Amino acid sequence: MxxxxxxxxxxxxxxxxxxxxxxxxxxxxxxxxxxxxxxxxxxxxxxxxxxxxxxxxxxxxxxxxxxxxxxxxxxxxxxxxxxxxxxxxxxxxxxxxxxxxxxxxxxxxxxxxxxxxxxxxxxxxxxxxxxxxxxxxxxxxxxxxxxxxxxxxxxxxxxxxxxxxxxxxxYGLRQDPRGEGGVISIFIDKVINDQPLTIFGDGEQTRDYIYxxxxxxxxxxxxxxxxxxxxxxGTGVSTSLNEVVRLFNDISGKENAVQYGPERSGDIKHSYFNNEKACSVLNWKPAVSFTEGLRKTYEYYCHEYRKMDK
Incomplete structure (x- = not known):
């Protein structure tokens, strides 16, 4: 085609x-x-x-x-x-x-x-x-x-x-944390550079993260x-920002500092998809778990940042 x-x-x-x-x-x-x-x-x-x-x-x-x-x-x-x-x-x-x-x-x-x-x-x-x-x-x-x-x-x-x-x-490989970045790529940038992660609100807000x-x-x-x-x-799985931080701590092997700020007006508290129709119509299903995808993405950026430092 x-x-x-x-x-x-x-x-x-x-x-x-x-x-x-x-x-x-x-x-x-x-x-x-x-x-x-x-x-x-x-x-x-x-x-x-x-x-x-x-x-x-x-x-x-x-x-x-x-x-x-x-x-x-x-x-x-x-x-x-x-x-x-x-x-x-x-x-x-x-x-x-x-x-x-x-x-x-x-x-x-x-x-x-x-x-x-x-x-x-x-x-x-x-x-x-x-x-x-x-x-x-x-x-x-x-x-x-x-x-x-x-x-x-x-x-x-x-x-x-x-x-x-x-x-x-x-989220995933090639997402630019300084340009089009979503929260995952922004967090990875902060984790690699040993900078605190900023969360607006209590961190219990949830999203559906798909690789x-x-x-x-x-x-x-x-x-x-x-x-x-x-x-x-989407994945049909709901993940909170606090859980994202915990996973980053596990994957990076370090305790990442978190700064909590006031909730931003207009932010949605909870959101995740029912993906059953897509799975049925397209004969498709997400194959990469959030933990696996996060690990792949973190390792990719560690490698990219090392190349930039040379």
Whole structure:
């Protein structure tokens, strides 16, 4: 299969590209390298340094003629969506529309779209399933949800197939603690540098942490399954920040200092997914436990930091 991956030089996208090429697919990447890295581009993939909002996007799809598009590129920061909602909407909404237009004009059969747990807002019940009400609490949540409607419309009008994957908290190798970093990569950076870990609130807030390679596998499965579906991609396991700290202490072999601060207004206390539908529809399940994934990620960053010190 010929697949185009937007954001294919980024944290999640680069893992998807690696797995596609290992599967034997031909892959093209579109990435503006705003958060991605050229060092993460697979040497066997075609690469186009380009923004989603560029008029040249159509030319890339005309040249590559992909059968499927896996759409990972996005503005990913909640704070940015609050401070600059026009930029957030331009990338996440208008950029996706431009991609869908190019896809329909060049005969793309399927789009796999990376959405987010942020579309649900403050959970009304747990675990969150796909029937949970959608009530975003930020511009980011809105800008990730809006393209879901466009995908449905493009299917209705033009027959473009799609699968929507709503991600839980993704962590793992290549996540930049100083750029797109989630709490896991930020904590690892602090642990390696012997700096205190900062927790806002009592540390009992919980999240669903899923390893990046498992997320990539779900994307590959979705290229051939789940037409018209919205699927939660998580582990179905709830883990508190205090438990994350305890695991870091075990893995690093040191007692990491923790600084507790006041709760941040707007933060969600508890969130984790029901992933049964994704497991059934995609014939997929997360294979890496949180302890194993955390250990792999910590060891990876220890190795990377040692290389930087040389």
């Amino acid at each position: 010929k697949v185009l991956v937007t954001g294919g030089a980024g944290f999640i996208g680069s893992h998807i590209v690696d797995q596609l090429i290992a599967r034997g697919d031909q892959v093209a990447i579109v990435d503006n390298i705003s958060t991605g890295k050229e060092t993460q581009i697979h040497p066997q993939a075609s690469f186009y340094k380009m923004d989603l909002t560029s008029p040249g996007l159509l030319e890339v799809l005309e040249r590559e003629k992909p059968e499927a598009v896996i759409h990972q590129a996005a503005q990913i920061h909640v704070n940015t969506s609050v401070l600059d909602p026009v930029f957030d909407a331009n990338v996440n909404i208008l950029g996706t529309i431009r991609l869908l237009e190019a896809s329909r004009q060049t005969g793309v059969k399927k789009v796999v779209y990376a959405s987010s747990a942020a579309v649900y807002g403050d959970p009304q019940y747990l675990p969150i399933d796909e029937q949970h009400p959608v009530q975003p609490l930020s511009g980011y949540g809105i800008s990730k949800y809006t393209p879901e409607h466009y995908l449905s419309v493009y299917h209705h009008l033009y027959g473009l197939e799609y699968t929507i994957l709503r991600y839980a908290n993704v 990046v390679e498992d997320v990539a596998k779900a994307n590959l499965a979705a290229t051939a399954a789940g037409e018209g579906e919205v699927l939660n991609i």
